[in-house]
Amino acid sequence: MINVFQPALRQEELQAVLRVFESNWVGKGKVTDQFETEFANYLGVERTLVRSVSCCTEGLFQSVALLGVGPEDEVILPSISFVGAANAIAAAGARPVFCEVSRRTLNATAESIEEKITPRTKAVLILHYGGVPCEMDEICRLLCEKGIYLIEDNACSIASQYRGKPCGTFGDTGVWSFDAMKILVTGDGGMIYCKNAEMAQQVEEQLYLGLLTKSGYSGKADTRWWEFEISCYGRRAIMNDIASAIGTEQLKKLPDFISRRRQIHEFYSQALSDLEWLQTPPDIPRYVQSSYYLYWIQTRADIRDQLAKHLRDNGIYTTFRYYPLHWVKLHGPHPALPNAEEAAQTTLCIPIHQSLSDDDTHKIVDSIREFGKRL
Ligand SMILES: *Cc1c(COP(=O)(O)O)cnc(C)c1O
Secondary structure (H helix, E strand, O other): EEEOOOOOOHHHHHHHHHHHHHHHHOOOOHHHHHHHHHHHHHHHHOOOHHHOOOOHHHOOOHHHOOOOOOOEEEEEEEEEOOOHHHHHHHOOOOOEEOOOOOOOOOOHHHHHHHOOOOEEEEEEEOHHHHHOOHHHHHHHHHHHHHHOEEEEOOOOOOEEEOOOOOOOOOOOOOOOEEEEOOOOOOEEEEEEEEHHHHHHHHHHHEOOOOOOOOHHHHOOOOOOOOOOEOOOOOOOOOOOHHHHHHHHHHHHHHHHHHHHHHHHHHHHHHHOOOOOOOOOOOOOOEEEOOOOOEEEEOHHHHHHHHHHHHHHHOOOOOOOOOOOOOOOOHHHHOOOHHHHHHHHHHHEOOOOOOOHHHHHHHHHHHHHHHHHHHO
């Protein structure tokens, strides 16, 4: 089966893990500190603004807490979002308010957000669908005008930029995922960016039991080093040196990953452009950089599922991201969102990852074209 997503973990990652094993310290330590530093450098932000986290979902929960979102508050997010984003809002006692997406880009827009703003709106939580940035000038202008916080779910958009500025650094917080299905994979893991160092320090304490002193060899005390104080009722949601060692190696390869993905994206768009029953993703604006996380095709609702089945029968796995959250019973009931609903019925994400061979991508295109001949 050709996977829709797949990690690219090789000898370099294995060797880095071996070095961690040999150091006899596999918990959060120097290697994690190094990974955080390199990630901050990669983004071009101050080291003090970035902390690693056990997963991106935890980063979303932390973001919501950090911004003081609670009962009586509303947080707007596109219905085409990761379920953990809505869970984080609802678990804080606030109301997730789902907004529309653009039918072709599947991104929220300033207009679709504005429609849902009420006096209770405390924050907006967006993602950059498939790696293509939202129109950040318009969204930031709107939120700034209204005094509303912005959380950026950057799980799709690790290498994305909008007018030269990295996605994930536009808002009050930004969160990244390194789970098994993302571009940069550490097994599980994530990163959180905060607008200022005080917020990042607060997150660090929340992520490690509220401890004010560092554990392990890094402790400075030379007497009674087992005593401690806490600043808050923190959880334990940190990365460890095994995952961070993998992350450090993956980060070096990220530019190559992105360029391979871009190549595949361009190949699909060119090879499928003449099929009148199918739409390839919209052109990527010249002033942005995508991460090419998803490649999505759109077709008629009555044939989308047959196409998915045909491809699966031919050994090609596809999926749709992200199932509309206003259709999830526990998050409903919620007013209809025609664009999001249409996108959910017509869109299919086909395989795109850095380990795909040219044989794979040709097979995928051939299978799609073959399906078209039978229509
Ligand atoms: C994968 C994903 C997440 C969650 O990441 P984890 O690290 O698995 O918690 C959040 N948002 C989006 C858009 C994702 O694709």
